[in-house]
Amino acid sequence: KAGVTQTPRYLIKTRGQQVTLSCSPISGHRSVSWYQQTPGQGLQFLFEYFSETQRNKGNFPGRFSGRQFSNSRSEMNVSTLELGDSALYLCATAPGQGSDTQYFGPGTRLTVL
Amino acid sequence: GNSVTQMEGPVTLSEEAFLTINCTYTATGYPSLFWYVQYPGEGLQLLLKATKADDKGSNKGFEATYRKETTSFHLEKGSVQVSDSAVYFCARGAGGSNYKLTFGKGTLLTVNP
Numbered sequence: 001k002a003g004v005t006q007t008p009r010y011l012i013k014t015r016g017q018q019v020t021l022s023c024s025p026i027s028g029h030r031s032v033s034w035y036q037q038t039p040g041q042g043l044q045f046l047f048e049y050f051s052e053t054q055r056n057k058g059n060f061p062g063r064f065s066g067r068q069f070s071n072s073r074s075e076m077n078v079s080t081l082e083l084g085d086s087a088l089y090l091c092a093t094a095p096g097q098g099s100d101t102q103y104f105g106p107g108t109r110l111t112v113l
Numbered sequence: 114g115n116s117v118t119q120m121e122g123p124v125t126l127s128e129e130a131f132l133t134i135n136c137t138y139t140a141t142g143y144p145s146l147f148w149y150v151q152y153p154g155e156g157l158q159l160l161l162k163a164t165k166a167d168d169k170g171s172n173k174g175f176e177a178t179y180r181k182e183t184t185s186f187h188l189e190k191g192s193v194q195v196s197d198s199a200v201y202f203c204a205r206g207a208g209g210s211n212y213k214l215t216f217g218k219g220t221l222l223t224v225n226p
Contacts, residue, residue: 004156017210027144030213033212033213033214035214041215042218042219043204043214043216043219044216045213045215047215048212050212055212056212056213058213072139088176090157090160092212092214094212096212100212101147101159101162102159102212102214103159104149104154104156104157104158104163105156106155107155107213
């Protein structure tokens with residue numbers, strides 16, 4: 001099976017812009033979670049989608065949003081970028097039922113200048 | 114709330130040395146517990162997991178036992194290799210959901226030949 005795919009792998013934006021990141025899950029996986037990884041805060045949960053519905057949400061401002069499509073692919077969007085949004089954004093996917101394990105993608109490295 | 118505390122390191126060992134990385138979690142609910150590993154420039158890979166008290170997770174010579182009485186999930190390996198050099202993350206699920214993980218800060222392990 002192909003693994004979790006994230007695009008793009010690297011992105012450079014300036015303050016005030018917006019950005020969209022994409023995650024394609026492993027075939028058959030319907031749950032997609034997003035995490036932000038920074039040196040200061042570590043790994044923090046953003047949100048989780050299952051069957052096109054947001055099922056769990058972390059403590060991030062409304063500038064961070066996401067969605068999931070009928071083929072389970074997910075996108076996350078960050079509007080009005082701030083310098084502190086520079087991070088590695090990881091998505092993780094799972095079949096979505098019960099106590100399944102999440103499988104992580106390689107991440108998108110976002111740099112905000 | 115949920116939290117995970119792990120020794121932050123860095124940890125530097127010689128090849129074939131014994132490894133312990135301590136991890137404790139808040140005793141909220143009955144979470145599944147995980148160890149993930151991150152190699153440079155990559156996403157997270159699941160190393161092992163345990164879903165209930167006294168379970169032992171193991172993989173590639175690494176082991177961790179779910180200790181409810183001490184709320185701990187320490188990672189151990191009897192003989193480390195240079196290829197084990199990476200950052201190790203302890204994580205817990207959110208009680209009813211393993212798709213909203215709370216991570217420790219990570220421990221950088223360097224193994225010298």
